[in-house]
Amino acid sequence: MPAHAYRYALPKFLYTQHNVRRYGFHGTSHAYVSERGSELAGSYKHGGWLTAHLGNGSSTCAIWNGQSVDTSMGLTPLEGVVMGTRSGDVDPSIHSFLASNLGWDIYKIDKMLNSESGLLGLSDLSNDMRTLIEASEQGNEDATLAIEVFCYRLAKSLAALSCGLPRIDGLFFTGGIGENSAYIREKTIAYLPHFGFNLSKEQNDGLKRGTEGRIDAGTGPQIWVIPTDEEGRIAKETVHVVEHEVQQAAKKPESDIATA
Ligand SMILES: Nc1ncnc2c1ncn2[C@@H]1O[C@H](COP(=O)(O)OP(=O)(O)O)[C@@H](O)[C@H]1O
Numbered sequence: 247m248p249a250h251a252y253r254y255a256l257p258k259f260l261y262t263q264h265n266v267r268r269y270g271f272h273g274t275s276h277a278y279v280s281e282r283g284s285e286l287a288g289s290y291k292h293g294g295w296l297t298a299h300l301g302n303g304s305s306t307c308a309i310w311n312g313q314s315v316d317t318s319m320g321l322t323p324l325e326g327v328v329m330g331t332r333s334g335d336v337d338p339s340i341h342s343f344l345a346s347n348l349g350w351d352i353y354k355i356d357k358m359l360n361s362e363s364g365l366l367g368l369s370d371l372s373n374d375m376r377t378l379i380e381a382s383e384q385g386n387e388d389a390t391l392a393i394e395v396f397c398y399r400l401a402k403s404l405a406a407l408s409c410g411l412p413r414i415d416g417l418f419f420t421g422g423i424g425e426n427s428a429y430i431r432e433k434t435i436a437y438l439p440h441f442g443f444n445l446s447k448e449q450n451d452g453l454k455r456g457t458e459g460r461i462d463a464g465t466g467p468q469i470w471v472i473p474t475d476e477e478g479r480i481a482k483e484t485v486h487v488v489e490h491e492v493q494q495a496a497k498k499p500e501s502d503i504a505t506a
C-alpha cells in the first residue's frame with residue numbers, strides 16, 4: 247500500500263515512534279481471490295480489481311497489477327464496512343460523546359463497537375445474515391434496515407477504494423455472504439450505478455453454493471464470485487517461507503550452521 251493510503255492524518259510521531267497506521271486484514275483472502283479471479287478473467291495479476299470479503303468480519307480491497315493499493319480495515323479490524331458485530335467506520339468522537347453523556351469508560355465503548363454493533367446492533371436480533379434475510383422477508387423492519395445499511399456502506403467503501411485504481415476491470419465477491427447471497431450482491435451493485443456494472447440476474451441467482459463464476463451480463467466491469475481459500479493460501483505462503491529458509495541455510499558454510 248502507498249503511504250497516502252496507509253497513513254492516518256494524525257501527529258507524525260504516532261506513526262514514526264508507535265507504528266500507528268492502517269495495516270488491513272483478510273490479506274490472505276484478498277490475495278487468493280484477486281489472483282484466482284484475475285486468472286479466470288484471463289489477466290492474471292493484471293489490471294484493477296476490487297474485492298469484497300464478506301464474512302463475520304468484512305473488508306474490501308483495491309488491487310492494481312497484483313498488489314494491494316488500499317483496503318478498508320485499519321490499525322485494527324474495526325475500521326471500514328459494517329460487519330456481523332463490528333460497527334465499521336463511526337465518528338471517532340463517539341468515544342468522548344459516550345464518556346461525557348453516559349459515563350462509559352474506554353473498554354466499554356470498545357466492546358460495544360466490536361461486539362455489540364454492526365448487523366447485530368442495528369437489527370437488535372442477530373449478527374447472522376441468513377437470519378436477517380429471513381426476518382426481513384417476514385417483515386422485520388430492523389432486519390431490513392440492517393441489510394440496507396450493510397449494502398450501502400459496502401458500496402460506499404468500494405466506490406472510495408476505486409480512487410486507488412487507474413481503472414476498474416472488475417469486482418470479486420467472497421466470504422460466507424459474498425459467496426452465498428445473490429440478494430446481497432444484487433443490492434450492493436444497485437448502489438453503484440455510476441460504475442457501469444451490469445449484473446446478470448440469471449447468472450447471479452443461478453450460481454451454485456461454493457462454485458466460482460462470472461455474474462455480469464458481458465458489458466461494463468466484470469463481476470465474479472470466487473470462493474475464498476484462506477487455508478490454502480496460508481499453506482502456500484508457509485511453504486514459500488520454509489523453502490526460502492532452507493535455501494538460505496544451504497548457502498551457509500557448515501561451520502556457521504553448527505554454531506548458529
Ligand atoms: N446463503 C446465505 N445467505 C446469506 N448469508 C449467508 C449464507 N450462507 C452464509 N451466510 C453468512 O455468512 C456469514 C459467515 O461467513 P463466513 O465467511 O463463514 O464467516 P467467518 O468470517 O467467521 O469465516 C454469516 O453472516 C452467514 O449468515
Ligand SMILES: CC(=O)OP(=O)(O)O
Binds near residue numbers: 303323
Ligand atoms: C479480521 C477478521 O475479521 O477476521 P474474521 O473474518 O475471521 O472474523
Ligand SMILES: [Mg+2]
Binds near residue numbers: 301
Ligand atoms: Mg472466514
